[in-house]
Amino acid sequence: MSAAWQAFDDELARWGEAGRSVDFWWRDDDACREHPALSRLLALAERAAVPLGLAVIPEGAQAGLFDNLPATVAVLQHGCDHANRAAAGDKKCEFPETDVQVDALARLAKARSSLMAVTGGRALPVLVPPWNRLGDRLVISLPGAGYAGLSRFGACKVSSAGAGLVEINTHVDLIDWRGSRGFAGEAAVLGRAVRHMAARRDGRDASGRRVDGAEPIGWLSHHLVHDEAAWAFLARLFERTGGSPAVHWRHPAELFALP
Numbered sequence: 001m002s003a004a005w006q007a008f009d010d011e012l013a014r015w016g017e018a019g020r021s022v023d024f025w026w027r028d029d030d031a032c033r034e035h036p037a038l039s040r041l042l043a044l045a046e047r048a049a050v051p052l053g054l055a056v057i058p059e060g061a062q063a064g065l066f067d068n069l070p071a072t073v074a075v076l077q078h079g080c081d082h083a084n085r086a087a088a089g090d091k092k093c094e095f096p097e098t099d100v101q102v103d104a105l106a107r108l109a110k111a112r113s114s115l116m117a118v119t120g121g122r123a124l125p126v127l128v129p130p131w132n133r134l135g136d137r138l139v140i141s142l143p144g145a146g147y148a149g150l151s152r153f154g155a156c157k158v159s160s161a162g163a164g165l166v167e168i169n170t171h172v173d174l175i176d177w178r179g180s181r182g183f184a185g186e187a188a189v190l191g192r193a194v195r196h197m198a199a200r201r202d203g204r205d206a207s208g209r210r211v212d213g214a215e216p217i218g219w220l221s222h223h224l225v226h227d228e229a230a231w232a233f234l235a236r237l238f239e240r241t242g243g244s245p246a247v248h249w250r251h252p253a254e255l256f257a258l259p
């Protein structure tokens with residue numbers, strides 16, 4: 001067993017010894033069309049019996065995508081069209097701060113209703129902004145636009161709590177976007193997970209900042225760019241955690257407190 005898996009198992013054992021269980025959840029982004037990688041993702045979720053938050057791009061989403069989708073898969077709204085509207089040189093973003101607020105809200109409303117239509121009403125009122133970026137001004141308008149939840153990357157921001165939104169983020173990205181654009185490797189991915197788990201267990205992170213011990217840890221995947229190593233990692237992660245009393249894989253609806 002690699003040192004990375006050993007460290008992960010050791011951290012899980014610490015949770016077990018403390019009589020606690022850590023909450024994990026799984027989000028996969030960029031579903032829109034039927035694709036062999038999407039079929040593989042859904043088959044993996046079913047085989048592992050792990051609930052999945054599938055972030056679907058509303059524009060162009062195929063109705064066939066949602067046929068026979070089990071209840072363990074929650075559909076989340078991944079922006080509107082996943083187009084980059086950031087100024088040249090800025091980080092990619094579908095909803096930059098320079099965007100006219102009413103235009104952004106109108107786009108969201110249209111996308112939300114088309115996603116509800118194509119999914120037969122099963123999309124949760126949860127927004128997953130592309131590239132995990134959404135300006136604060138828009139965040140505070142989301143509840144008024146019918147959203148109950150938001151999911152970005154990293155520790156939850158105070159702005160969403162103030163806005164009356166449930167923010168449930170992802171923290172461990174499987175993909176090395178700046179380098180290989182494939183699996184980031186066991187050492188990097190498990191290292192990140194172990195740091196988050198240890199911080200939740202201690203109530204503070206490595207630099208001493210207070211951490212909400214109850215914040216679930218989100219694993220982020222992108223089926224369309226998975227190489228074999230990414231698929232193998234996910235399968236192994238589910239195998240090792242599936243039977244562990246120290247891990248609870250939570251359903252997105254439960255986390256966002258939605259029926």
Ligand SMILES: [Zn+2]
Nearest residue numbers: 029030130131
């Ligand atoms: Zn995306």
